[in-house]
Amino acid sequence: xxxxxxxxxxxxxxxxxxxxxxxxxxxxxxxxxxxxxxxxxxxxxxxxxxxxxxxxxxxxxxxxxxxxxxxxxxxxxxxxxxxxxxxxxxxxxxxxxxxxxxxxxxxxxxxxxxxxxxxxxxxxxxxxxxxxxxxxx
Numbered sequence: 001x002x003x004x005x006x007x008x009x010x011x012x013x014x015x016x017x018x019x020x021x022x023x024x025x026x027x028x029x030x031x032x033x034x035x036x037x038x039x040x041x042x043x044x045x046x047x048x049x050x051x052x053x054x055x056x057x058x059x060x061x062x063x064x065x066x067x068x069x070x071x072x073x074x075x076x077x078x079x080x081x082x083x084x085x086x087x088x089x090x091x092x093x094x095x096x097x098x099x100x101x102x103x104x105x106x107x108x109x110x111x112x113x114x115x116x117x118x119x120x121x122x123x124x125x126x127x128x129x130x131x132x133x134x135x136x137x
Contacts (some may be wrong), residue, residue, distance in 0.1 A: 002080040004137065005126035005128045006088075007115035008071035017105045018071050021114065024101055025031060025075065028087045034074040040066050043130065048129055055069075057110070064110065072130045081123055084116045 006025070008018050018037075025032065040048070045065045052058050077083050090101025093112055096103035106112035117123035127136065 001076050001078060002120075002123075003074055003076045003127060004080040004084045005115075005121045005130070006073040006084060008073070008112070009115060010066075010068035010070055011107065011111040011114055012113040013069050013071060015105070020107060021101055021104040022071075024060050024087070024104075025073070027081065028077075030077045030080065030084070030087075031074060031078055032038045033076050033137075034072075034131050036070060036072045036130070037069050039069050042066055044110065048126070060110065074127055074131055074136050081117055081120065084117065088114050088116050 004110060008021050008030070012018060012021060045062045046053075049058065049061055052061065068069060074114070075084055087101060089096030089102040089106075091102070092106075092109040093102045093106030096106065101114050102112045105114075117126050
């Protein structure tokens with residue numbers, strides 16, 4: 001079994017879609033190992049997205065991710081990282097496959113409802129950034 005990290009982003013929470021997304025996650029066969037709703041502070045978001053600091057979209061990304069509550073998730077399944085990326089769909093909802101979370105709930109490439117780790121190293125960093133070890137048992 002593998003763990004991965006996910007966020008239900010502020011756009012989806014504000015639109016009242018968090019419950020539907022959680023249902024989709026469970027229907028896809030994931031076990032939710034940890035979950036917390038919170039509002040990211042600017043320093044938290046900047047630290048989390050530090051890999052993108054030099055990119056032109058960084059400021060807008062931080063503003064978006066701090067505009068409202070998010071749901072932080074630790075998910076577990078066989079090959080969880082790939083499975084979650086497939087369940088989410090393409091970053092751009094317009095290019096996402098029918099039935100994926102981003103196709104159903106995303107509005108554009110920036111407001112695409114969910115985040116997911118893209119590699120084992122990223123998942124390890126992202127899980128540890130928001131959850132302590134005992135929360136992931």
